Amino acid sequence: xxxxxxxxxxxxxxxxxxxxxxxxxxxxxxxxxxxxxxxxxxxxxxxxxxxxxxxxxxxxxxxxxxxxxxxxxxxxxxxxxxxxxxxxxxxxxxxxxxxxxxxxxxxxxxxxxxxxxxxxxxxxxxxxxxxxxxxxxxxxxxxxxxxxxxxxxxxxxxxxxxxxxxxxxxxxxxxxxxxxxxxxxxxxxxxxxxxxxxxxxxxxxxxxxxxxxxxxxxxxxxxxxxxxxxxxxxxxxxxxxxxxxxxxxxxxxxxxxxxxxxxxxxxxxxxxxxxxxxxxxxxxxxxxxxxxxxxxxxxxxxxxxxxxxxxxxxxxxxxxxxxxxxxxxxxxxxxxxxxxxxxxxxxxxxxxxxxxxxxxxxxxxxxxx
Ligand code: NAD
Ligand code: MN
Numbered sequence: 624x625x626x627x628x629x630x631x632x633x634x635x636x637x638x639x640x641x642x643x644x645x646x647x648x649x650x651x652x653x654x655x656x657x658x659x660x661x662x663x664x665x666x667x668x669x670x671x672x673x674x675x676x677x678x679x680x681x682x683x684x685x686x687x688x689x690x691x692x693x694x695x696x697x698x699x700x701x702x703x704x705x706x707x708x709x710x711x712x713x714x715x716x717x718x719x720x721x722x723x724x725x726x727x728x729x730x731x732x733x734x735x736x737x738x739x740x741x742x743x744x745x746x747x748x749x750x751x752x753x754x755x756x757x758x759x760x761x762x763x764x765x766x767x768x769x770x771x772x773x774x775x776x777x778x779x780x781x782x783x784x785x786x787x788x789x790x791x792x793x794x795x796x797x798x799x800x801x802x803x804x805x806x807x808x809x810x811x812x813x814x815x816x817x818x819x820x821x822x823x824x825x826x827x828x829x830x831x832x833x834x835x836x837x838x839x840x841x842x843x844x845x846x847x848x849x850x851x852x853x854x855x856x857x858x859x860x861x862x863x864x865x866x867x868x869x870x871x872x873x874x875x876x877x878x879x880x881x882x883x884x885x886x887x888x889x890x891x892x893x894x895x896x897x898x899x900x901x902x903x904x905x906x907x908x909x910x911x912x913x914x915x916x917x918x919x920x921x922x923x924x925x926x927x928x929x930x931x932x933x934x935x936x937x938x939x940x941x942x943x944x945x946x947x948x949x950x951x952x953x954x955x956x957x958x959x960x961x962x963x964x965x966x967x968x969x970x971x972x973x974x975x976x977x978x979x980x981x982x983x984x985x986x987x988x989x990x991x992x
Contacts, residue, residue, distance in 0.1 A: 625659045627692040627932055630897070634669040634713060636906025637916035638697020644969040645695055645921040651976040652929070652937050659934060664691070668713055670701025679712030685720045693928050694899040697921075700906035711763070714901075718756055719763075721896035723889035724787065725794045726754035727927070728872045728903060733919075735950035736880035736959065740852065743878075747856040750875060751802070753795040754868030756889055758787045759819075761865045783819035783864075788826045794892055795862035796834040802860060807839040810847050810863035810871070823864070848874060876903060883917030883958040884949075886924035888931065898931055900924040910957070914964045917956040919945060922972060944975045 629649070633642035646663055653660045666687065668680040679699065681687075688694060699713040700706055717723070730752065732738045732745040740748075762782035769775045792809070799807035809827045813820035824841065831839055842850060844867045850857065851874060863871060876885035882904045889899040902920030910916060922945050929938035948954050948971050955961025956968060 624657070626662050627659060628662050628664070628690065629928075630688050630691045630694045631663055631665045632668055632694060632713075632717075633665070633697040634699045634906070635671075635701045635709065636698055636908060636911040637904075638669070638699075638906060640911070640914065640916045640965050641902060641918045641921040642695055642697040644918040644965055645925050647969055648918075648922050648941070648972050648976070649695075649925050649928075651973040652925075652941050655940070655976060655979070656934075656937060659932075659937075669699060670704050670709060673701070673704055673709070673712070679709060680716065685717070688717070688721075688897055691897045692932060694897050695921075695925065695928065696899050696901035698901070698904065698906040700908075702906075702908050715761065715763075717899055718889050721891055721899070722757060723891050723896070723898055724755065724757035724790060725888075725890040725892055726756035726868070727798070727888045727890060728752040728754060728868070728875070728885065729923075729927075730872070730875040730879045730885060732879050733884065733949040734946050735952060735955070736884070738878055738880045740855065740878055743855050748879060750855075750858050751798060751860050752868050752872045752875060753791065753798060753860065753862040754872065755787065755791040755863070755865050757865075758782050758784060759865035781816075781819060781864075781866075783822060785822070785826065788823050789830060790892075792823075792827055792830040792862060793833070795860060796830055796837050796839070799837050799839070799860035800834055804859045805837045806859040807837055808847070808858055808861045809839060809841050810844050810861060810867055811841065812844050812867070814843060820864075844871070847871060851875065851878060872903060881917060881958040882920075883956060884919045884923065886920050886927055888924070888927040890931065898928075900928040900931070914966060915957050916965050917958050918965050918968055919949060940979070941972075941976070944972055944979070947975060948972055 631642050633639040673679050699709040730750045732748050760781045764780040764782050765778040767777045811820040811823050813824050876882045885903040887903045891898050926938045926942045954963045954968050954971050956963050
């Protein structure tokens with residue numbers, strides 16, 4: 624029996640609600656298995672930790688995570704601490720510290736969810752956005768001088784390295800190759816950003832030659848937003864820079880019904896370090912502490928974690944159960960127009976997992992049913 628060591632980092636806001644829900648669901652999926660289980664270790668890092676210790680996480684925090692098989696993360700962001708401190712002090716520290724350079728964001732319209740696009744059938748929107756997650760606009764390079772004076776200056780320098788662009792494009796082409804349509808759209812802004820983005824285009828052409836069976840095209844990021852809305856079926860796998868893909872993936876989540884559903888994986892594809900799985904939403908100050916957060920984004924992230932761990936059957940089972948739950952409007956949370964609570968959705972997922980364990984039904988059968 625294999626035991627996976629999982630670090631849970633709820634962080635702030637609704638992260639404290641959805642991560643325990645995600646842990647319960649992972650425990651329920653493990654209870655069905657006689658081949659694997661989980662050993663969870665929780666870390667209370669985030670805004671409260673910052674108020675006590677003056678930092679979002681301990682200086683040697685990465686060492687406590689290093690030997691884990693994966694990390695389940697909630698959100699960093701506290702109403703009383705500036706966002707750049709919470710983000711850089713926790714989430715980016717882990718992503719960059721563990722060189723989780725590939726951020727993978729699948730988007731689909733799940734059963735029972737009513738997306739906002741009136742001419743888009745559910746099957747028309749089936750995307751995976753690959754976000755460069757280690758450099759670019761979020762390299763952290765820049766500075767400020769003469770603060771408060773009329774000559775004040777501030778810079779955020781976007782840094783793109785050949786090594787960084789090659790590895791994310793190779794990752795994206797490889798991912799596109801595993802999907803049925805073998806179709807990749809490379810997004811840039813190489814008309815206006817005439818140095819790094821032009822290099823990005825050149826490297827895309829170079830890497831494409833390693834993948835002759837993948838069809839690919841290019842789109843400027845502004846045009847890409849319109850294409851996502853007007854011609855969603857023309858997209859499949861998408862690769863973009865750190866900032867561009869951050870913005871596009873919130874749009875993608877909204878087009879698929881809600882930010883509360885969307886998952887993400889921060890991957891170190893070389894597996895030198897643990898990878899980190901999290902819903903793409905933030906702390907949601909407006910609903911935190913009320914038990915109203917949609918936990919589906921976290922559950923779908925748990926599916927991605929299971930896939931990363933090589934537990935493909937369990938991943939399929941959990942995804943099938945999630946889709947059964949989203950198909951039932953009485954289990955929709957407020958972001959989907961319903962009135963279900965985090966606990967009710969979580970209970971429903973756990974109950975289905977338990978009943979199928981008892982009945983011995985495989986999830987692939989559930990999906991077909
Ligand atoms: P947000 O995702 O927290 O919220 C945007 C809107 O979506 C809110 O109305 C919120 O109620 C709703 N929403 C989000 N997730 C939901 C869920 N699971 N269920 C139901 N409704 C949900 O984005 P924001 O308001 O821009 O940011 C709030 C804080 O979170 C900021 O401090 C920000 O920096 C931080 N943040 C952190 C991360 C992260 O750690 N990965 C990501 C995004 C934002
Ligand atoms: Mn974002």
